Amino acid sequence: MNFPTLLFYTFALLVVAGAVGTIANIRNTVAAAMSLVLTMVSLAGIYVLLGAHMIAVFQIMVYGGAIVVLFLFAVMLHGDEHEELPPGRMRLVKAASVLVAICVMAGLVRALVGFPELPAAPVGFGRARQVGIALYSDYVLLVEMVSQVLLAAIVGALVLAKRKID
C-alpha cells in the first residue's frame, strides 16, 4: 500500500468517525458540531488526494470556517438542550428507519463496485487556474445564478431572524 492510499484510509476513518460523532452526540450539540468539523476537514484531505485542490480549500473555508461556526453560534444563542429518547411507539419507528437506512447503505455499497482504475490526472488538474477558467467560461451563467441564490438567502435570513411576531 503506498502513501496516498494509506492517507486515504486514514481520512476515510476520520470522516466516518466524525459523522458518527455528529449524529450520536445526544447530550452535547457543541461536541456534535466539532465532530462535523472533523468530518469536513478530513473530507478536504480526501479531495486533495483526488486532485481537487481548490475545492479542498473552499471546503475548509466554507464548511470548516463558516457553516459550522454558524451552527455553533445558533447553539450558543439559544442554549443547548438535552434530547431524551422519544416515547413508546415512536421509538420503534426510529429504530425501523435506522434499519432501512442501513439496508439502503448496504445496497448502495453492493451496487457500486467494479469501477476501473483511476487514470493519470492531467497537468495542473484542479488547480486554481483551471478551476477559475472553467467557472468563468463554461459555467459563468451558473455562477451568476448562484450569486442570486446567495442574495436571496441573505435577505431571507434577515427577514426570518429579525421578525418580531408578538
Add this chain to the structure above:
Amino acid sequence: MVVAVFVKTAFILFVVIGVLAPIITWVERKQSALMQNRIGANRASVAGMTFIGLLHPAADVIKLLVKEDVVPAGANRVLHLLAPVMAAVPAIIAFAVIPFGGSYHFGETTIELVVANLDWGLLYIFAIGSLAAYGPILAGWASNSGWSFLGSLRASAQMLSYEVTLGFSVVGVFMVFQTLRLTDMAIAQDTTFRAFAFVEGLFGLTLPASLGWISALRLPNWGIFLQPLAFVLFLTAIMAENKRPPFDTPEGESEIVAGYHTEYSGMRFGLFYMSEFIGVVVIAGLITTIFFGGWSVPYLSQEMIIAGVGHFFGVGFATGFCMLVHFVSFMLKLAAMIWLQMALRWTLPRFRYDQVMNLCWKILLPLSLANILVTGAVILALEGAA
C-alpha cells in the same frame, strides 16, 4: 526532500516560537513603557543584572508553567482542554507557506526557503485562519462562565465578519500579480516599474522633457505601491482577526473581565497568549510577502546581486551570499511590520463592539469591493493601451 522539509520546519519553529515570540513580549512591554513615558520592564534580574528587561519573557514562562491549572466547576472538561490547542495550532501551521527567501541554484541542487510551496498558498492561509475561530468559541462555551461566553460570542461574530473583508481585500492583489502562490508573488515583486506609466496608459498624458525625471522614476514592484487601498484594508482586517487592540473587544478587560479566556490559568492561558503573539508574526510575514516584496531587496534583483558579487567571488559564493542577504532583508521587513502593529496597538484605544462591526460591514467591505472594481477597470484600460 523529507529531510529538507523537516529542517525548514524545525528552523521556522525555532525562530518563531523560540526567538521571536519571547522577544515580542519584551518589545510589547518596552513599547508600552515608551509610549506611556515609563521606564518599564526592569524588575526581573539575575544577580542584579536586568539585561534591559530581556529576562521578563523567561520569568513569564516560569510563572505560567508552575501556576495551578484550574478547570472551573461545571465546565465541559474535554472542550475546555481542547480550546487552547485549537487556538494555537492554526497560528503555528500558517507559517508553512510564507517564504523567507527565494529559490537558489547551487549546481544541480535547488534550495527553496519555504516549507510548502503550494500553488494556493494565500488561500491556505485563509482556510487555516478560518479554523482559528474555534479556539475562542470553544473556550467561551466550555468555561461555563458568563464573561467567557460573552467574549466568545463577540469573538466568533468578529472573526466571521472580518474574514469576508480579508478575503476581498487581497483579490485586487491576485489580479495584479496573477498568482496565489506566495513564492511567485515575492518573485513578481523583485523588479521595478515606471510609476508614471500608469498615467500615460490611462490618460495618455506625457510630460515635457524638463520633467523627465518624474516620468523616469521607478518604484519597486511592491504590492503597497500597486494596491495601496488593499494594504490598509488588509492590515485592518487581519489585525481584527487576531483580536489584539484596538480590536480586542472579545477580551475587553474593562467590560467582560478577560473575555473568552477568563477561566484559564497556567500554561493553557499561556497558549492563548502565545497564539496571539505568533499571530502578530504571521501577520507581519504575510504583509511583508504580499505588500512589501517579501525577501526582495528594492532596486537590486536576484540576478543583479548574483551577477555583481559573482563577478568577483564566483557564482557559488554569490548565490549563498544572495540567500543570506534575502533572508536578512525578509527579517528586517518582518521586524518593521511587527513594530508597526505594536505602535498601532499602543496608540489606538479599543473600539466599542458596535463600532467594530460597523467598521467592517459598512466601511471596509464596500471599500474592498470598490477596490476590486477599480483594479479590474485599470487593468483592462492598461491592457487596451498597451
Add this chain to the structure above:
Amino acid sequence: MIPLDHVIGLSAVLFSLGVIGVLVRRNLIVMLMSVELMLNAANLAFIAFNRLWPGTDATPVLDGQVFVLLVITVAAAEVAVGMGILLALFRNRDSADPEEASLLKW
C-alpha cells in the same frame, strides 16, 4: 492508487449516516448538520467521478468540481436560511425540536 470503489463506498456510508441523523434526531440544528453530511457525500461522489474522467492535458474536464463549488455555495445559503428559521422557531416555541412547530398559525 486509491481504489474508486472504496471512495464511492465511503460516500454511500456518509450519505446513510446523514439520513439516519435526519430521521432519528429531534434537534433542528443536528438535523441541519445531517443534511450537510448528505450534501458532502454527494460532493465526494462528484469529485471521485471527476477524477475518473479528468480529460486530457489540453482540455481538462472539471465539471464535477465546478458542481461541488455550486453545492457548497447553496449549502451556505441553506444554512443561513435554516438558522433564520431556527431562531424564529426558538423565539416562539422556546425549543429546537421541529415537532413543536405543529401549529399552522400562532
